[in-house]
Each structure stands twice: as structure tokens, then as C-alpha cells.
Amino acid sequence: MTSDPAPKTLLCLGYGYCAQALSRKLRAKGWRVIGTSRQAFTSEGVLCRVWPGDEISLDGVTHILHSIGPNAQGDPAFDAFGSQIAQLPSLQWMGYLSTTAVYGHRDGAWVCEKDTVAPTSTRGAWRAEAEAAWQSYENLPLHIFRLAGIYGPGRGPFSKLKAGKARRIVKDGQVFSRIHVDDITQILMASIERPNFGAIYNVCDDFPAPPQDVLGYAAELLNLPAPTEIPFEDAPMTPMARSFYEENKRVRNDRIKTELGVELLYPEYRAGLRAVRDAEENS
16 A cells, blocks of 8 residues: 655744735645744644744645745845755745835836836835845745735725725825735635746736725725815825835736636726625625
8 A cells, every 4th residue: 555645834924914825725725834923822733833932844845825024134034944945855836925015116007927026116126125035045936926025804994994994195296005904815716826937927906996996985985074185285194104105016927827717806996995895794
């Protein structure tokens, strides 16, 4: 008799919103999942580790999803595990969750994966440096996913609207790209099934839109009045929030379709927000 093959093992460096969504899909297929967080946590069916702190074993790891954010000192996971991961014989796929902020401000123009990385914000520069660090390992089965604004159940505008805390900040000509967490998951799954080492993918929907339009539609779904519009110049904002408005671009997503065969579940924000509202009401 031949023994059953060992299950595939996903190590999530950062067990956050996107990693949890991918984990649920893979565990349903019999995968083993290890997740890390800076604080102690529990998650059914997941081997939970605190990092920095606990020892992280790479033995038997076949896939890695890396979503830990870099900082002024660099990418902490790269510094701690980079050389080990690059030499890991069992590794079949690695996904690095980056951001479309690496493209910087483009005055509303379209960008694609072939465009030069030119960050104009600190967070974009940190991500670009982290991407380059991982790309320096030539034989690493690396895939980079540049994510737009993430939304989904528990991470949408509805709770703020219900609490009366939502604000419609208006800046002339400003648009943002966004992506539903379920579409992030299916894109990652498609890449795992069809790996292409060195590939870079923009992860966003088909319809960049002004943020005030998105919030207005969300209010409409709840039968609430749309929050009053506030000019960008007059809006009290944190430096981080203001940095998002200092970049304006439209992000193309052709590659996830042509190379991975992905058909977006929510190609524009209206369908995505309806799904989020329904999921939250039924939870």
C-alpha cells in the first residue's frame, strides 16, 4: 500500500483579514494552515503562532502568504526568514501582498503591471523596497499581488453609516480602486493552481470610482440619508488618511483575467456592497 501524500501546508506570515479568508478555502480542501500574529490568538483548525516571539518552523511548508507590513527598518519577515525561505526545498508558491501605492500619484491616469514603480508616499516606498528585497532571490517561487482598497463583510462602510460617523470627503477628480475580499481569495487560489514565478498582479475591480459615490450608494442600500459632503481641504483627517487622497490613479486588472482566468465576482462596487450588506445582515 502507498501512504497518502502529506497535506499541503500554508504559512501565513500575518494572519489578517485576507489570510483568514484564504485559509478558510484551503482548510476546506484539507490543507494544513499555520498563522502568525503579533498577539496571542486562536482560530479553529489553524496552528497559531505569536511572532515575533514563538519559533516559526518552515519544515514541510509548501506555500507562503506574506502580508506583514514593512516599516522604516524594512520588511521584518524578510530580515528574519528571507534566506531560509529562499532555500526551502518544499516551497512551491509564495504570495506577497503589496499595494497599488507603489505606483504613486498618476493624476488619474491608468496604470498596469508593466508601469514603472514610482511611489510618492512613505508607505508606497516601503512596499516597493520590500518587493525588491524578495525579488532579489532569483529562484524564489514569488508572486506579487498589488492590492487596491480592500472591503468585505466586517470591513465596509455600513457600521460607520449606522453610527452616523461616515463622512463624504470630496476632492475634485479623485478616484480609488477597490477589491472585495472574496475576489482577492479567488485570485490567490487561481495563482496557487497556476503558478508563474516572478509574476506581478494588480488586484482590483473594473471600476475606479469617487469615494463619495461609493459611500452615497452604501447609504442608499441602508435607506439612510447620504452624509453631507465635506471638501477635502476642510476635512479633519489623520496623516495616513490624507496620504491616500494625495494619490490618484486608475488601476488596470487585465492580467488576472488573461493569465489566471479570473472572472470577478464583484467587478464594480455596487454589486460588492450589496453582497457585504447581505452578509452582515445574515451573520
